[in-house]
Amino acid sequence: MNMSSYYLWKWADNNLPGPPDEVFSELLHGRMHPAIQAFDPASVIRRLEQVSAQGRLAGEEWDWQIQPSSSGRQVSFIFLTCPTVERYGRMRRRFCDSLLDLDISGYDEQRGQLMYCFCPKKNAWECGETGEVFYDITEDDLPVLFRRIPTDGCDASAILEDRRNHFVQCEPLNRRFTVEWRENYDLADFSRFGQWRAGYYESTPRRPRLFVPSRFGHEVINRDCELVYLKASEKKHELIRYQDALRIFRAFLRGGPRPPQYRWQDIKDELP
Amino acid sequence: MSDNNNLVLHPEILRLTDENSLLREEVVHLLSEAHDLVHTVKPNLMAIYQTKVGIWELKQFKLQCQAARLKRKVELIQACLNQGRWPDLEAIEAQLEEEFRAWEHKIRMESQRLAAAEERLCHLLSSEDDFELKKLYYRLVKKLHPDLNTELTEEQRRLWLRVQDAYEAGDIDELKALTLLADKNPPTLSSVNSLERLTAEQQTLDKQIQRLLKEIETIESRPPLTMRSELFDDGWVQNRCETIQTTITELQQRCNGLNERIQTLLKEYPGEEHFGQN
Numbered sequence: 001m002n003m004s005s006y007y008l009w010k011w012a013d014n015n016l017p018g019p020p021d022e023v024f025s026e027l028l029h030g031r032m033h034p035a036i037q038a039f040d041p042a043s044v045i046r047r048l049e050q051v052s053a054q055g056r057l058a059g060e061e062w063d064w065q066i067q068p069s070s071s072g073r074q075v076s077f078i079f080l081t082c083p084t085v086e087r088y089g090r091m092r093r094r095f096c097d098s099l100l101d102l103d104i105s106g107y108d109e110q111r112g113q114l115m116y117c118f119c120p121k122k123n124a125w126e127c128g129e130t131g132e133v134f135y136d137i138t139e140d141d142l143p144v145l146f147r148r149i150p151t152d153g154c155d156a157s158a159i160l161e162d163r164r165n166h167f168v169q170c171e172p173l174n175r176r177f178t179v180e181w182r183e184n185y186d187l188a189d190f191s192r193f194g195q196w197r198a199g200y201y202e203s204t205p206r207r208p209r210l211f212v213p214s215r216f217g218h219e220v221i222n223r224d225c226e227l228v229y230l231k232a233s234e235k236k237h238e239l240i241r242y243q244d245a246l247r248i249f250r251a252f253l254r255g256g257p258r259p260p261q262y263r264w265q266d267i268k269d270e271l272p
Numbered sequence: 273m274s275d276n277n278n279l280v281l282h283p284e285i286l287r288l289t290d291e292n293s294l295l296r297e298e299v300v301h302l303l304s305e306a307h308d309l310v311h312t313v314k315p316n317l318m319a320i321y322q323t324k325v326g327i328w329e330l331k332q333f334k335l336q337c338q339a340a341r342l343k344r345k346v347e348l349i350q351a352c353l354n355q356g357r358w359p360d361l362e363a364i365e366a367q368l369e370e371e372f373r374a375w376e377h378k379i380r381m382e383s384q385r386l387a388a389a390e391e392r393l394c395h396l397l398s399s400e401d402d403f404e405l406k407k408l409y410y411r412l413v414k415k416l417h418p419d420l421n422t423e424l425t426e427e428q429r430r431l432w433l434r435v436q437d438a439y440e441a442g443d444i445d446e447l448k449a450l451t452l453l454a455d456k457n458p459p460t461l462s463s464v465n466s467l468e469r470l471t472a473e474q475q476t477l478d479k480q481i482q483r484l485l486k487e488i489e490t491i492e493s494r495p496p497l498t499m500r501s502e503l504f505d506d507g508w509v510q511n512r513c514e515t516i517q518t519t520i521t522e523l524q525q526r527c528n529g530l531n532e533r534i535q536t537l538l539k540e541y542p543g544e545e546h547f548g549q550n
Contacts, residue, residue, distance in 0.1 A: 132399065143301055144406045147308075175485065242301055243294035 002084040003061065007107040008099075009077045010039035011121050011163065017136035018121030020114045024107045027067075027077055035121050038074040041066050043102055048080070051098045055083065080106075085116055087131070092117050100165065101188035119163045123253065128157035128171075139250050146246065151175075160249060168252045176239035179248050180267065181258050195271060196264035198248055199238040238265065288470035295477040299420060300413050302484035304406070309491045311440050315392065317496040317503060322389035324509050328516040330382050335523035337375045341368055342530035349537050359538075397442050408447040409439045415454045419480060428454075 007027060011018060018035030026033040045064070052062035064080040085091045085108070095117040106115040113133055114120060122136040129150050137145065137160075150156040151172050159169040165184045170177045178197060185192040244262065251259045258264050281289075345368060352359035397405060416432040418424060424432070431453055438446035491497060502508040 134403070140411070141403075141407065143297065143304075143410050144403055146301065147305065147406060148403075241298065243298040246297055247294055 001060065003081055004084040005109045006080045006082070006085075006115055007077045007109065008044060008080055008104050009036045009106070010104050011035060012037035015122070019135050020107050020120075021112060024109070032076055036076075038076055039104070040073050041075045041078055042073075044078060044099065044104055047098045047102065048078075051094055052082070055094075084110075087116050096190070101186075119165050120161065121163060123160060123162045125158060125160050128159065137253070139253055142246060142249055142253070146242065146249075160252060162252070162255070166252075168249055170245050170249075173239060176241060177245040178238055179240060179245050181248065181252065181264070193268065194266070195268050196258065197238055197267050198240055198244070198258075198262040199265055200240065200244075201237075201263050237263070282467070285465060285467060285470065288467070288474060289465060292470060292473050292477060295474060295481065296414070296420060299477055299480050299484065300410060300417070302481060302488065303413055303417055303419065304410055306484055306488050306491065307436075307439075309488065309497065314491075314497060316396070317500060319389035319392045320503050321496055321499070322386050323393060324503065325512050325516070326382075326386055326389065328513050328520070330379070330386055332516050332520050332523065333382065334379055335520055335527060337372065337379060339523055339526045339530065340375070341372050342527055342534070344368060344371065346530060346533050346537070349534060353537065353541050358541075401442070401444060405439065405442060405444050405447065408444065408451055409435070412447065412451060412454055 007024060009023065009027070012035055014034070016035045018033065023033040023036055032038070045066075048062070048064055052060070055062060060083050062080075062082045064078050066075040067077050067079055068075065083091055085095055095115070100117060100119075105118040105120070107113075108115045114124065114135075120135050125134045125137050125141075125145050126132070127148055127150075130148075132148070134141065134145060145158065149158045149170070149172055157169060157171040159167050161167040165187055167182050168179060169182075170179045180195060180197045182193060182195045184190070185194070240262070247259055248262070251257070345364060348364045348367065349359045352364075412432075412435045414420065416424065416428055416435060418429070418432065421428075431450060435447065435450050435454075438450060496503070
């Protein structure tokens with residue numbers, strides 16, 4: 001069983017960016033990064049005790065320490081060692097279920113990135129194929145990031161997630177994109193969410209239609225945090241142009257509602 | 273007289289302004305992509321080909337030259353012996369040097385290309401620098417690309433040429449400096465946005481997008497861009513190298529055979545003293 005070490009912290013209630021590497025570096029130097037704040041560890045420890053109790057029965061090793069150890073009710077971070085939380089699978093699901101709604105985040109020391117299950121301070125852009133992550137991006141970064149999405153490959157996609165665990169994701173196909181918008185209504189209950197795919201209205205002018213080859217599909221994370229293949233169900237009008245994908249991602253970054261220029265197909269029931 | 277800030281714009285003007293701004297983004301996106309395909313992706317793929325396959329092709333070509341040169345040497349020696357003359361090996365080597373000058377030149381050129389490819393791949397930008405470079409370039413394309421800014425001054429045109437040079441050289445500092453200069457003298461934009469003007473602009477941008485899509489399609493339909501998947505397929509690369517290595521082995525055997533033939537020829541005939549003056 002692979003073990004990893006994690007630093008659990010709480011994002012501050014401000015709008016400052018929190019690049020995980022910088023936050024981690026400050027903590028190592030005994031300083032608090034302005035993007036995080038001290039927090040009461042009691043509820044986190046309680047959840048860790050619950051989640052580790054099941055694991056220990058199966059032979060897993062769990063250990064944690066609050067830091068600074070003498071500070072009692074307000075700590076800077078919790079240092080945790082436990083079985084590795086992989087990108088997909090059971091451990092990720094266990095962390096999501098037990099800790100996500102506590103509004104804490106965590107750093108994976110081995111990977112040098114946020115833990116897979118936690119939310120970024122402002123947002124995070126992740127390329128599906130390469131797994132490369134950019135934190136706290138701005139609207140000016142979007143065009144360059146779109147250029148980094150591979151145009152082919154089985155997992156050519158990108159996802160932009162925010163602190164509420166909402167996300168938009170896109171997948172390129174023949175210089176078009178399918179774009180989906182997800183909103184989570186309750187971080188303690190993953191069944192409560194909405195997910196939509198953007199499409200053009202029939203009346204939208206100047207939109208030449210494209211054929212969607214049936215062999216294309218998506219790899220998606222299901223409700224158990226497992227990676228599964230989902231055959232494409234997009235309609236022709238759901239392959240949108242770059243400029244429209246850009247508009248949707250910008251709207252998401254602004255924290256806005258889904259842009260009304262598009263027809264939003266509810267796809268929640270299509271998800272595994 | 274009403275203040276400009278109190279002007280209420282027609283909703284259609286607002287819609288078209290928004291649409292055109294996004295169309296401009298798409299043009300910038302495609303312009304940058306076309307530029308990158310030609311100036312970054314293509315040379316990188318060629319460099320990858322050189323270091324993975326080209327290195328074996330060069331060995332093969334060197335041996336082909338060597339075999340051809342040895343074969344010609346055999347012919348020249350044989351010709352001398354047939355004419356009852358002892359072959360002047362120094363003169364033969366000089367003649368071969370002359371005849372194979374073009375081949376030698378090609379070997380030198382290919383060796384230099386291989387060294388340049390290795391050098392290029394050793395100095396690729398880091399992911400962070402690449403991101404920064406592209407971000408700066410994208411901003412400058414918007415401000416200074418002649419396809420998007422038809423009313424550039426001479427100074428801005430010169431600035432654009434410097435931007436391209438700096439981008440191709442991966443010079444982030446120079447691009448930062450050029451961004452400051454470009455911000456000082458932004459291109460003049462017409463302040464009057466009539467419906468007619470916006471509609472005309474939309475049509476122009478649409479045409480540009482179609483043109484750029486075709487241009488990119490053409491670029492991508494030619495090697496080495498058509499070989500992208502193969503170059504990153506270890507199986508394909510291994511197969512290709514093994515085929516070349518087989519040819520190399522055959523060529524080495526051929527060269528050995530020709531060297532033996534030369535030795536035999538020189539041994540079969542009586543020594544230099546038995547031949548007349550050359």
